[in-house]
Structures are given as C-alpha cells and as structure tokens.
Amino acid sequence: MRVLLVEDDELLGDGIRTGLAQAGFAVAWAHDGEEARQALAVEPFDAVVLDLGLPKVDGLTVLRKARREGNRVPVLILTAVDSVDDRVAGLDAGADDYLAKPFALAELQARLRALVRRSKGTGEPQLRHGRVVLDPALRTVTFDGRPVELSSRELATLHELLLNAGRVLSRSQLEEKLYGWGEEIESNAVEVYVHHLRKKLYPGLIQTVRGVGYLIPKDAR
Amino acid sequence: MSHPRSLRTRLLLSLSAVVLTAWVTTAIFSYVDARDRIGTMLDEHLVQAAHLLIHVGGRSDAPVRPPAHWGAEHEGHSLVYQGWSDDGRLLFRSANAPIGPLSERAEGFSIIERDGAPFRVYGLRSPHDGVRVQVAEHASFRNELAASVARHLLHPVVFALPVLAALIWLSVRWGLAPLQSLADEVRRREPDNLVPLDEAHAPAEAQPLVVALAALFRRVAASIESGRRFTADAAHELRTPLAAIQTNAEVALASRDDDERQRALTRVTEGTERATRLVTQLLLLARLDARATPPPDAPVRLTELAARHLAEAAPFAASKTVGIGLSEDTDPDALARGDADLLGVMIRNLVDNAIRYTPRGGSVDVSIRTEGERVLLKVSDDGPGVPAEERPRMLERFHRGRGTGAEGSGLGLSIVARIAELHDAELSLGEGLRGRGISVRIGLARALSRR
Numbered sequence: 001m002r003v004l005l006v007e008d009d010e011l012l013g014d015g016i017r018t019g020l021a022q023a024g025f026a027v028a029w030a031h032d033g034e035e036a037r038q039a040l041a042v043e044p045f046d047a048v049v050l051d052l053g054l055p056k057v058d059g060l061t062v063l064r065k066a067r068r069e070g071n072r073v074p075v076l077i078l079t080a081v082d083s084v085d086d087r088v089a090g091l092d093a094g095a096d097d098y099l100a101k102p103f104a105l106a107e108l109q110a111r112l113r114a115l116v117r118r119s120k121g122t123g124e125p126q127l128r129h130g131r132v133v134l135d136p137a138l139r140t141v142t143f144d145g146r147p148v149e150l151s152s153r154e155l156a157t158l159h160e161l162l163l164n165a166g167r168v169l170s171r172s173q174l175e176e177k178l179y180g181w182g183e184e185i186e187s188n189a190v191e192v193y194v195h196h197l198r199k200k201l202y203p204g205l206i207q208t209v210r211g212v213g214y215l216i217p218k219d220a221r
Numbered sequence: 222m223s224h225p226r227s228l229r230t231r232l233l234l235s236l237s238a239v240v241l242t243a244w245v246t247t248a249i250f251s252y253v254d255a256r257d258r259i260g261t262m263l264d265e266h267l268v269q270a271a272h273l274l275i276h277v278g279g280r281s282d283a284p285v286r287p288p289a290h291w292g293a294e295h296e297g298h299s300l301v302y303q304g305w306s307d308d309g310r311l312l313f314r315s316a317n318a319p320i321g322p323l324s325e326r327a328e329g330f331s332i333i334e335r336d337g338a339p340f341r342v343y344g345l346r347s348p349h350d351g352v353r354v355q356v357a358e359h360a361s362f363r364n365e366l367a368a369s370v371a372r373h374l375l376h377p378v379v380f381a382l383p384v385l386a387a388l389i390w391l392s393v394r395w396g397l398a399p400l401q402s403l404a405d406e407v408r409r410r411e412p413d414n415l416v417p418l419d420e421a422h423a424p425a426e427a428q429p430l431v432v433a434l435a436a437l438f439r440r441v442a443a444s445i446e447s448g449r450r451f452t453a454d455a456a457h458e459l460r461t462p463l464a465a466i467q468t469n470a471e472v473a474l475a476s477r478d479d480d481e482r483q484r485a486l487t488r489v490t491e492g493t494e495r496a497t498r499l500v501t502q503l504l505l506l507a508r509l510d511a512r513a514t515p516p517p518d519a520p521v522r523l524t525e526l527a528a529r530h531l532a533e534a535a536p537f538a539a540s541k542t543v544g545i546g547l548s549e550d551t552d553p554d555a556l557a558r559g560d561a562d563l564l565g566v567m568i569r570n571l572v573d574n575a576i577r578y579t580p581r582g583g584s585v586d587v588s589i590r591t592e593g594e595r596v597l598l599k600v601s602d603d604g605p606g607v608p609a610e611e612r613p614r615m616l617e618r619f620h621r622g623r624g625t626g627a628e629g630s631g632l633g634l635s636i637v638a639r640i641a642e643l644h645d646a647e648l649s650l651g652e653g654l655r656g657r658g659i660s661v662r663i664g665l666a667r668a669l670s671r672r
Contacts (some may be wrong), residue, residue, distance in 0.1 A: 015485065080461055
C-alpha cells in the first residue's frame with residue numbers, strides 16, 4: 001500500500017517513514033504543503049498521513065484543495081493541536097481520521113489499515129481468497145490454516161492483488177504500491193515476487209494477463 | 222488615634238457628634254436664657270411684694286399687719302420680710318425673719334448669706350413716712366427653676382438620640398447603597414470574570430475607581446491570556462519531539478535490521494536533546510517573563526562576554542563548518558550597562574540561532590561598537606536571510622525559520638527580545654553579511670568607564 005506522509009519535522013518524519021515501511025507500507029514523504037499538493041495531483045495513494053502545521057501551505061488547505069479536486073484518498077490528520085474545535089475543523093475539511101501527537105506507531109499503522117480497508121469497501125480485516133488468508137495487521141499469510149513464510153515485498157504484492165481482486169494491476173502500478181520515494185526499484189522485481197508467491201502458495205493463485213499485468217480473480221465464494 | 226476605615230462608621234460617628242453638640246449647645250443657651258428671665262421675673266415679684274408691704278403694713282396706724290404665714294414655705298418658695306419705721310423700730314417681720322436687718326443695704330437689690338445659703342434681698346423706703354421694707358428669698362430657688370427648665374429641654378434628647386442615631390444610620394446606609402452594590406458586584410465575581418464593571422450604575426464619586434478597575438481588569442486579562450496562550454503553545458510544541466521520540470523508539474523495538482535500529486535509536490537521542498532544549502528555553506523564558514524588576518545596573522565588558530560565548534559555541538559551529546568570530550571593527554573595551562548573566566544568555570541565543578540557520582560553509586559575525594551613549598551589539602550571518610515583511614514574525618514565540626531544516630525551539634529570539642526589553646534596549650532586524658543573511662542589532666545603554 002502506498003502512503004503519502006506529509007510531515008515537516010525531520011526526526012518525526014523519519015521515524016514514521018521507517019515505522020510504516022516496517023508495517024509494509026510504501027511511503028512517499030513530502031516535507032511541506034506545496035510538495036504534498038504536487039504529489040497528490042499526480043500520483044495515486046492509498047492513504048495520506050497529514051501534519052497540519054506545515055511550511056508554505058498548511059495541511060488543512062492541502063486537504064480542502066484535494067477534496068475540491070475530487071480526490072477521495074483516505075486522509076489521517078496528525079497534529080500537535082488536539083482541541084475538539086481543531087479535530088472538528090480537520091474532519092470537516094475532509095479528513096477521515098485524526099491522531100494527536102504523541103501517538104503509538106502501532107495505532108497509526110492500525111488506523112491506516114482500517115482506513116484503506118474501508119476505502120476499498122471491505123470491513124473485514126483479513127483478506128481471503130479460497131484457502132489463502134492474509135492478515136494485514138499481523139502481516140501473516142496462511143494456506144489451509146498453515147502459516148506461510150513470505151518476505152515483506154512478497155506479502156505486499158499479495159496484499160495489493162487481494163485488495164484489488166478481480167482487477168488487473170500493471171507491473172508499474174504494483175511497483176508504485178511497493179516502493180516509497182527514493183527507494184531503488186530492481187528490474188523484474190515484481191515478476192520475481194509473483195514467481196515466489198506462486199511457488200510458496202499455489203501456481204493458479206495469480207494469473208498473468210500478458211502485456212497488461214497480474215490478477216487474482218474475485219473469490220468464487 | 223486611628224480613624225475608622227469604614228465610611229459608614231465615619232459618617233455615623235460624625236453626624237451623631239454634630240447633632241449631640243447642637244442639642245447640648247441649645248440646652249446650655251436655653252438654661253442661661255431661662256435663668257435670666259426667671260431672675261428678672263422673680264426680682265419683679267420681690268419689688269411688688271415690697272410695694273405691697275409698704276402699702277399695707279407701712280403705716281404705724283395701719284390696722285392690718287401682714288400675715289405671718291407670708292413667710293411660710295410655699296412650694297419651696299419662701300419669702301422673708303421685715304418692716305422698719307423711720308426711726309429704726311422693727312414694725313413687723315415674717316416668722317422666719319431675724320430681728321436684725323436683713324441687708325446692710327437699705328434700698329435696692331443685694332445678695333446676702335444666711336445659714337450658709339444665698340438670699341436675694343430687695344429694700345424699699347416709703348417716700349411718705351420713711352417706713353422701710355426688706356424682702357428676701359432663697360437665691361438657689363431661681364437656679365433650681367432654670368435647671369428644671371433646662372432639664373425639660375434635655376429630656377427629649379435622651380429618648381430622641383437613639384431614634385436619631387437609627388435614622389442617621391439608615392440615611393447613611395441609603396446614601397452608601399450604590400457603593401455597597403458596587404462592592405457586592407466585585408465580591409460576587411468569579412476570578413476569571415474580567416468584564417469591566419457597569420459604569421452607569423456606579424455613583425459619580427466612584428467613577429474614577431470604576432475606570433481604574435476597568436483598566437486593571439484589561440491588563441490582568443491580557444496577562445492571563447498571554448500566559449494561557451504560552452502554556453498551550455508550549456504543550457503543543459513539546460508534542461512533536463515527544464512523538465518523534467516515541468515513533469523512533471517503536472521503530473527501533475520492531476526493527477530486525479541493525480542499521481535501521483541504530484539509526485532509529487540515534488533519532489531517539491536527537492529527539493530527547495531537542496525536547497530538553499525546548500524545555501530549558503521554556504523555563505528560561507517563563508523566568509524572564511515573571512521578572513518585572515529591571516536587571517542589575519552594573520558595567521558589563523560586552524566584548525569579553527561575547528568572546529567567551531563564541532568560544533563555547535565554536536564546537537557546534539565547527540560541526541556545521543560555519544565560521545564564527547568577532548568583526549574587525551569591534552571595540553575591545555565596550556562597556557554596557559546591565560546584567561552580565563542575562564546579556565550572556567542573549568549573546569548565546571543570538572550566536573546559536575545564527576549558526577543554526579546558516580548553511581554549511583557560511584559565517585557568523587559578532588560586532589560590538591560604542592556609538593555615543595549606546596553600545597551596539599550586532600550578530601550577522603550570510604545564511605538564506607528572511608524577507609523584510611517576515612522579519613517582525615521572527616520575534617514571535619515558537620516561530621521557526623521554515624524550509625531550512627534547522628531544528629530550533631523557536632524561542633531563541635523571543636528570549637533575546639525579552640532580555641532586550643528588560644534592559645530597555647532597542648532591537649532591530651536588518652540585512653546580514655555582504656548583502657545576504659540577516660542581522661540582529663541590540664542598542665544597549667553605555668556604562669561610564671570606571672577608570
């Protein structure tokens with residue numbers, strides 16, 4: 001899942017970026033409101049973590065503008081100001097959730113997962129496809145109830161395909177979801193992950209649509 | 222003697238005293254007046270009695286003698302009389318009269334003393350046959366009468382005074398009621414209600430008080446508001462470094478990669494240093510805010526002080542490869558007036574700030590010059606600078622230079638501004654070195670050389 005982190009504080013931003021990466025999120029980090037606006041205008045994100053006190057353009061302005069332009073990305077506001085009025089103003093400006101500093105990293109991760117889940121229209125925290133079950137919170141995959149050892153990127157690839165079950169994802173779309181800004185993308189990496197997933201789970205799980213991308217069909221159930 | 226502080230008591234006491242004095246004075250005048258009038262009246266009575274005695278009993282051949290009971294006590298009023306013939310024989314006398322003449326003075330009024338009591342005597346001589354008559358009565362009688370008149374006049378006072386006092390008390394209360402309601406309004410107030418008192422309902426005499434109170438309320442409200450804002454801002458400012466510490470600590474705990482963990486732990490210590498610095502600056506500013514008295518007025522060798530702080534800042538500057546130093550035009554003997562400790566804090570914050578916001582390879586210059594009655598301290602850098610229109614905001618609390626990647630507390634210049642204010646020194650912001658960066662200038666009062 002690809003998350004836009006908008007945070008001007010170097011120390012906190014670095015911590016959040018690393019922490020979200022640990023939970024399998026691909027993080028793009030914008031350091032000010034202007035950078036955030038540009039990123040939102042040109043790239044798709046699964047969620048946005050938005051600090052309000054930003055240089056150049058403040059967080060609420062960025063949020064309002066994105067909503068006006070029809071961007072429906074789930075937004076979690078992260079701020080030091082946590083009076084009721086501020087929370088109401090943030091939610092009314094179009095935010096989906098609100099977290100006051102300081103916060104537990106695990107809570108930020110869980111809230112982001114919940115936001116993404118809701119935005120994809122599924123309330124169930126676990127993703128299932130036949131005999132395969134993926135738990136985004138625990139970051140585990142089971143096959144017929146037995147745990148399967150997956151690398152972080154393999155798990156992220158499976159997660160994306162399951163979230164978008166029934167839709168074809170192109171290689172570049174998958175790369176975008178898997179890599180944050182500044183991370184080096186190895187060529188053929190996606191093919192390698194898909195190959196591993198088919199081997200560790202079962203070959204028919206992921207279908208290739210030649211020249212277009214990969215697909216996990218909608219669950220037959 | 223201490224005067225009572227209560228207006229009501231003062232009015233009550235003074236009004237009662239005035240009324241009592243007026244009444245007593247009236248009674249004294251009435252007594253004196255009554256005594257005079259009674260004296261005149263009784264004298265006339267004596268004269269009449271003498272004429273009657275001469276007329277009735279004056280003639281030696283008269284068949285009637287004055288009745289002896291004339292001299293008898295009658296309602297405490299006894300008349301004593303004697304009648305003498307021309308040749309000195311005692312013709313008649315009252316029962317209580319002596320054999321010898323009553324008064325040596327044969328005619329007219331006189332006062333004699335008999336049996337230890339004063340008597341008023343009147344003597345009359347008949348022009349026809351030379352018969353002389355003397356009539357006397359107790360002089361104390363007239364004093365008693367006058368005293369009785371005065372007593373009657375004073376009697377009502379005894380009963381009326383408490384009533385009058387009560388009436389005065391009520392009047393005073395009524396008169397002071399607006400003041401009392403004003404006091405009640407102030408007393409009933411919640412401590413945080415600083416809305417000015419209603420001027421329209423206050424009596425004219427209390428207007429200056431109400432106006433002064435309103436001004437005081439405004440000052441207190443402003444000071445409470447700025448304190449409240451500062452506390453709120455301070456709490457919010459601390460949240461970001463705390464969040465950074467917590468997040469990085471959690472990252473370190475969850476990390477399976479040694480490098481990542483190391484990096485996160487470094488971030489934790491950096492965050493802690495930042496929070497510590499912020500708290501130190503906050504405490505310093507809070508202490509400076511609370512300080513109302515001007516700092517000690519001692520001569521301070523400013524250049525020595527600056528050199529010391531530059532030496533202390535040198536490691537930090539070196540870590541950022543920022544060159545620091547005193548400018549060539551610095552006056553080595555500049556003597557400013559103020560508090561050496563506070564001025565040191567000011568210089569340290571100015572130099573620290575300048576190093577923090579100057580990119581690698583830049584330089585920070587401290588210049589100290591004596592100009593007339595002023596010692597000018599100037600700290601300049603050749604960093605990115607601040608547009609003129611944004612410069613006033615630099616002095617605001619928690620305002621941080623953005624987009625510089627610097628991690629300041631946002632309080633350094635506020636502390637400098639407060640110390641300048643305590644020293645009554647002008648602070649101005651201008652262009653920095655070689656047409657770039659920014660400079661902060663402080664004009665301190667010059668101390669007279671001790672030499």
